Amino acid sequence: MAGNESEQKGASGDNNDERSPWSFIIRGMWRSPLGLMGVTLTTVSITLMVVGLAFDILGLIENPYANIFTYMILPGGMITGLALIPIAGFLRRRQWHQFGIPREHLHINLSDHKHRKFLIVFIVLTVINVSVLGLIGYEGYHFTDSPYFCGVVCHQVMAPEYTVYQRSPHAKVACVECHIGPGAQWFVRAKISGLRQVAAVLTDSYSKPIPAPVEHLRPARDTCETCHWPEKFHGKKVKVMKHFTNDDQATPKVTEIALHIGGRNPETRVFEGIHWHVSNDVQVEYLATDAKRTNIAKVRVKRPDGSHDEFVKNGEKAGAGEAGEWRTMDCIDCHNRPTHVYDMPEDVVDFGILSKTINGAIPGLREDSLKAITGKYATRDEAKAKIGAALLDLQTNRNAGELEKYRQDITKAGLYLVDGYLANVWPETLVEWGTYQGHLGHRSPDYGGYSLADTTFGCFRCHDEEHVNSGGKTIPQDCSLCHDEPQM
Ligand code: HEC
Ligand code: HEC
Ligand code: HEC
Ligand code: HEC
Ligand code: HEC
Numbered sequence: 001m002a003g004n005e006s007e008q009k010g011a012s013g014d015n016n017d018e019r020s021p022w023s024f025i026i027r028g029m030w031r032s033p034l035g036l037m038g039v040t041l042t043t044v045s046i047t048l049m050v051v052g053l054a055f056d057i058l059g060l061i062e063n064p065y066a067n068i069f070t071y072m073i074l075p076g077g078m079i080t081g082l083a084l085i086p087i088a089g090f091l092r093r094r095q096w097h098q099f100g101i102p103r104e105h106l107h108i109n110l111s112d113h114k115h116r117k118f119l120i121v122f123i124v125l126t127v128i129n130v131s132v133l134g135l136i137g138y139e140g141y142h143f144t145d146s147p148y149f150c151g152v153v154c155h156q157v158m159a160p161e162y163t164v165y166q167r168s169p170h171a172k173v174a175c176v177e178c179h180i181g182p183g184a185q186w187f188v189r190a191k192i193s194g195l196r197q198v199a200a201v202l203t204d205s206y207s208k209p210i211p212a213p214v215e216h217l218r219p220a221r222d223t224c225e226t227c228h229w230p231e232k233f234h235g236k237k238v239k240v241m242k243h244f245t246n247d248d249q250a251t252p253k254v255t256e257i258a259l260h261i262g263g264r265n266p267e268t269r270v271f272e273g274i275h276w277h278v279s280n281d282v283q284v285e286y287l288a289t290d291a292k293r294t295n296i297a298k299v300r301v302k303r304p305d306g307s308h309d310e311f312v313k314n315g316e317k318a319g320a321g322e323a324g325e326w327r328t329m330d331c332i333d334c335h336n337r338p339t340h341v342y343d344m345p346e347d348v349v350d351f352g353i354l355s356k357t358i359n360g361a362i363p364g365l366r367e368d369s370l371k372a373i374t375g376k377y378a379t380r381d382e383a384k385a386k387i388g389a390a391l392l393d394l395q396t397n398r399n400a401g402e403l404e405k406y407r408q409d410i411t412k413a414g415l416y417l418v419d420g421y422l423a424n425v426w427p428e429t430l431v432e433w434g435t436y437q438g439h440l441g442h443r444s445p446d447y448g449g450y451s452l453a454d455t456t457f458g459c460f461r462c463h464d465e466e467h468v469n470s471g472g473k474t475i476p477q478d479c480s481l482c483h484d485e486p487q488m
Contacts, residue, residue, distance in 0.1 A: 022118070024101050025089045032092055038084030045078035046129070049136055056139065064152050071140030075133060082129065144191075150175040157201055160431045161210070161340050163423060170339035173227075178339070181223045208429045212436055213293055213336060220331035224338070228331075233275045234263035236484075244350050246367040249360035252350070257483040271304065274482060277329050279304075284329040286462070293327070294456040299467055299475065300326075311467035311475055334459070337438040345373050345433050348420035357416040359409040363402075368394035373417045374433055383421050388414030 029035040052070030055061040109115050143149055151162030165171060170178075180190040200206040237259045242252035262273015271279040281304040289295045299311040327333075349369045352358035358369060372391040377383035391414045396403055403410075425432055442458040459482065465474045479485045 021093070021096065021101055022115070024096070024099065025092055026118070029085055029088060032088050034084055034091065035088030038081045038088055041077050041081030041084065042129075043081075045074045045081060046132055049074045049078065049132060053132075053136060053139060056143075064148060067143050067149075071136060071143050075136050075140070078129075078133070144194075145174065145176045145180075147175045150179075154197075154201060157206060157210075157429070160342075160426045160429065164341050165339045167423075168339040168341050173339070177226070178223045179218070181218045182226070183222075186218055186222075209431045209435050210429075211291070213291075213332070215291075217332060224331045224335075230271075230275050230278045231264065231280070233261050233273075235261055237261050242350065242354060243346070244353050244360070244366055246364075249353060249366045252354060255486050257486050259483045260481075274334075277334075278331060285326050286329060286333075287326050293333070294461055296461050296467070299462055309469050311462075311469050314466045314468060334439050337436065337440075340436060341438070342424050342431075342433075342436050343420070345370055345420075348373065348417070348424070352413065352416050352420070358413040359406070362395070362406050362409060364398045365395070365410070365413065368398065369413060369417055372414070373421055377421075377427055379428055380422060380426065383425070383427070384418050387418050387421060391417065 029039055049070055052061075052066060052074065056067060056070060108119065110119070147162070147165070151158050151165065165175075176190075180186050197206065239257055239259060241255045241257075243255075244252050260273040262271070262275040264271050264279075271282070276282060277284045283300075283302040285300045286293075286296050287298040289297050297313050301309045301311075303309070331338075349358065349366055352369070353360045353366060358365060360366070368391055371394055372387050375383075375387070375390055377386060388411065392407075392410055395406070395410055437457045439458050439461075442460045442463075460477065462475045463477045463481075465477045467475045
């Protein structure tokens with residue numbers, strides 16, 4: 001343990017008597033308070049680390065705080081302890097004259113059995129220390145890279161992202177696969193910004209809500225495209241959407257569309273359809289004038305045939321957009337919610353009616369449910385306590401006469417709405433309905449009646465017939481460009 005002989009250079013004189021400088025220093029480890037502290041700290045830390053490691057590997061404890069202790073705090077204790085020991089030895093060396101120790105240089109004499117014993121003990125302890133630290137470092141590295149660490153340890157802060165992630169198609173993809181990706185450079189960057197974020201959490205100075213889009217997200221080429229790649233897409237994907245309206249809670253309005261997912265057409269070898277934007281020989285760049293990237297002033301295209309084009313939004317002054325930065329379109333510009341998928345209140349209520357948790361036969365229940373679930377609640381606890389009562393109140397005002405007949409169903413609907421609220425809204429960190437919206441598709445009041453949806457999200461940021469090139473051509477909004485025309 002005493003790593004201090006390295007600082008000493010061997011020189012003169014043999015020393016075999018009890019009061020040799022070596023035995024003085026080594027005994028000093030136990031006898032000086034600092035040395036004793038170092039030895040104790042190291043021994044206690046390493047013992048607890050081994051226990052913690054064993055528990056973690058055997059799966060006996062699944063507690064992130066125990067892991068923080070094992071992988072982050074105890075190694076610090078152990079290293080501090082190890083550092084204290086030679087410091088204690090060094091300080092003791094300065095007291096030699098008080099104890100009458102010959103002030104000669106230390107040296108190691110391998111033919112002296114005491115020295116040999118010491119050296120063997122030293123090497124064995126060092127090997128143990130290094131192995132334990134190595135194992136802890138390796139396991140700790142995986143621990144800080146686990147969704148568990150990202151999502152649970154930062155529980156307050158990341159609760160929304162972690163909750164919605166767990167019900168997404170990527171629930172089994174680790175946070176770091178998308179947020180860090182492969183390579184040491186991004187790893188170091190992420191750990192450094194992680195430290196800054198921990199400081200922000202401790203001082204409660206982090207942004208609420210966490211702003212989207214994430215400004216320095218790693219380009220999708222290095223993350224998403226390690227699992228999906230554009231050349232692999234093909235064909236169409238049929239989607240069926242069912243919505244109710246306040247006027248018709250009984251029969252859903254069904255929209256069926258076949259999305260032109262796209263890919264390389266095997267006959268013409270031309271890349272077409274929705275994933276055309278990210279095919280190898282196409283580049284789409286855009287200049288947004290706001291940080292949310294929803295107001296797009298200009299779009300530049302490089303097509304496979306080598307032609308270039310620039311589309312400028314009508315009424316937008318050329319040069320308006322100093323605020324923005326040109327960005328090359330990648331997966332995230334459409335799939336901005338691949339895993340942090342939040343529902344809109346209409347989705348929650350309509351699914352309730354469809355699954356019969358909300359009884360569509362009760363007059364006005366859709367409208368009242370929407371009001372109750374989108375009401376203002378200061379905390380999640382308050383929402384939990386009040387949503388059911390709010391729904392009952394609204395229904396009482398609507399038709400007090402029928403209330404008793406429907407009371408049980410209204411209570412059931414209330415409980416469902418509470419779950420729907422808790423799965424999507426965190427008022428404490430200002431994550432409200434619609435704070436995080438997806439760009440896939442387009443939601444306008446005309447298609448489906450999304451009251452809260454912001455219509456500046458989605459494909460129509462560009463495909464709005466308002467971005468014009470020098471020849472007067474626009475980025476098209478022709479319905480059949482992206483999907484088979486819906487029957488409405
Ligand atoms: C499939 C890839 C993927 C995985 C896995 C993933 N994320 Fe994300 N995450 C994203 C993308 C893409 C964005 C950027 C959204 C944007 O720019 O609008 C994002 C954004 C975020 C944000 C910013 C707030 C927001 O919602 O935009 C946080 C915080 C976050 N992720 C945390 C996590 C945590 C914690 C995990 C693991 C539990 C995780 N992410 C797993 C892709 C992923
Ligand atoms: C580690 C591999 C991995 C990474 C990285 C990854 N995905 Fe996925 N992704 C998957 C798997 C596996 C599925 C299929 C899940 C299923 O079918 O249940 C999937 C499914 C999808 C789907 C289809 C979802 C649906 O509802 O059918 C989309 C879209 C998608 N990923 C986009 C992305 C985007 C965008 C990124 C980058 C931000 C990304 N993925 C990163 C593995 C990955
Ligand atoms: C122009 C917008 C856009 C871009 C850019 C884009 N996608 Fe998509 N992608 C879509 C749309 C729209 C769908 C169909 C959505 C749906 O299922 O509701 C889709 C579907 C998918 C699917 C599911 C395919 C299937 O057959 O079910 C995957 C996986 C996917 N995208 C991955 C990616 C990846 C990876 C990238 C980046 C290389 C990417 N996308 C870029 C718009 C885009
Ligand atoms: C940043 C602007 C932008 C956004 C956002 C955008 N597009 Fe495009 N899209 C373009 C441009 C530019 C073209 C090419 C127009 C041209 O070549 O005249 C295009 C072309 C297309 C094409 C035709 C591709 C082909 O086969 O030639 C499809 C399909 C398409 N977009 C679908 C979508 C869908 C679906 C979304 C939303 C999920 C979307 N786009 C979002 C800019 C955008
Ligand atoms: C730039 C591509 C694009 C164009 C142009 C486009 N759509 Fe869509 N549309 C989409 C995508 C992508 C979705 C799928 C959204 C999703 O998966 O949630 C969609 C979904 C829809 C839906 C179903 C929405 C829902 O939630 O029920 C309707 C209805 C619809 N489109 C109608 C139209 C009509 C009508 C037009 C012509 C005026 C049109 N779209 C033009 C890309 C486009």
